[in-house]
Amino acid sequence: MNDIIQRLYVTGYQSYELGIFSEQDPKVKVIKNVLKRELVALIENGLEWVMISGSLGTEIWTGQIINELKESYPEVKLAIIFPFERFGSNWKEHNQLLLSELVQTADFVDAVSHQPYQNPGQFKNHVNFLLQHTDAALVVYxxxxxxxxxxxxxxxxxxxxxxxYELLTITMDDLENSSDFGDSV
Structure with a gap:
């Protein structure tokens, strides 16, 4: 698919899946650097919207990167599309704060289901919505x-x-080849 990617969903590992329990973990910097490199290339090729769901780890880091990139690329916009209302409300206070900061700076925030969590079907509907409203996904996986x-x-x-649909991935090899990530896993 050679079309310009204008709307991108970014997802991947949650922080705990990578053994990351602090934003100061050196692995966070490596992942952010690789994500930033990929996102800049896409922005320079016409990317307009980056969508995340607000999950801890890859998605939160992506939102933070987009906010940083807006200084150099004011045309890029961040959308947070939650699977359901009050997503993240049961997280630890620090994690809720990370999400809240992103919500305040996002260009668009909504939820696919306007009800609090009720059943796994809300996640399925959320994925269907994201696939139908994006041109591609970038997955750290x-x-x-x-x-x-x-x-x-x-x-x-x-x-x-x-x-x-276009599926772009960032693998462990990509991360390891970008720095000493492997030594810190």
Whole structure:
């Protein structure tokens, strides 16, 4: 698919899946640097909207990167599309603060379900919404290190059977090749 990616969903490992329990962990800097490099290339090629769901880890870091990049690329916008209302309200206070800061700076915030969590179907509806409203997904994921994102990738594979969509990945090799990430895992 050679079309310009204008709307991108970014997801991947949650911080705990990578053994990251502090924003000061050196692995965060490595992941952010690789994400930033990928996002800048996409922005310079026409990317307008970056969407996240607000999950801890890859998605929060992506939101923080987009906020930093807005200084150099004011045309890029951040959308936070929650799967349901009050997403993250049961998190630890520090994590709620990270999410709250992003919500305050995002260009668009909404939830697919306007009810609090009720059932897993809300996540399925959320994924369907994201696939239908983006041109591509950038996923920090490696099949050798399974995590929650494997479910999203399964949905993307089914979606690709009948729809044009681009799937971009950042693997553990990509992260390790960018620095000493492997030494800190």
């Amino acid at each position: 490696d099949t050798e290190y399974p995590g929650k994102s494997k479910f999203f990738l399964g949905d993307v594979e089914k979606y690709l059977e009948q729809n044009p």
